[in-house]
Amino acid sequence: MVDINQDAPSRNSVATTATTATLLSGGAHRGRPRSDKAHRAILDTAREQLIKEGYSALRLEHIAAHAGVGKATIYRRWRSKEELAQALLADLAAPHIAIEETGDTREEMLEAVMNPIRAITESDFGPVIRALLSQIASNPSLGDPFRATVVQARRNEIGRMIARGIERGDLCPDADADIATELLVGPVYFRLMFGGELNRAFAERVVDNVMRGYSAS
16 A cells, blocks of 8 residues: 555646547547447446456457447447557556656655556556556557557657756756666566565655766755
8 A cells, every 4th residue: 555645636637648548549549439328338337357367368259248338339449459558557547647846856766766666556547458468568459559658648748857856956967768667667667576565665766866867966
């Protein structure tokens, strides 16, 4: 359980999260708006069946039956179960990507690590990403769009955070934002795959080590 105090999100962070959610949609959705009941029912059913039965057992016709929609309703939105799984990942990841600008580079860097930790430990993103890890690694139909949307959105957000740190004079001018993403988020996924606690104390250790390497001083 992550031990962290959460204040009410600012107007900026809410707006950024909404923008991130739009970007993560990846253009796969066609037809009715994302907010419609059928769309939500399909995603919720896909999540439940994926967690319970695993990816190999996931069938669009079974999802349609349990969601109370016709198969055509699903196929109007997603052409394959890979597209549906990607949409589910993006939907679950969106609230855990934005980094609020606070004026404190270390605090923002800590948020960059806590975001995926919260997603994995406190939301359905955790069991869903566990169910899909092997597919993301081996199936380009799922892995490529996941990297182009969820992973890229996180890279972009951390890149903006690093740029702010450089502008403040906290980070060295040649700080590499791409490597920063891997240094900050990579340890979270390493522990997800191979074991180890995911909590604020771990996040603090990651950030302290990255700050030592990236600090302007």
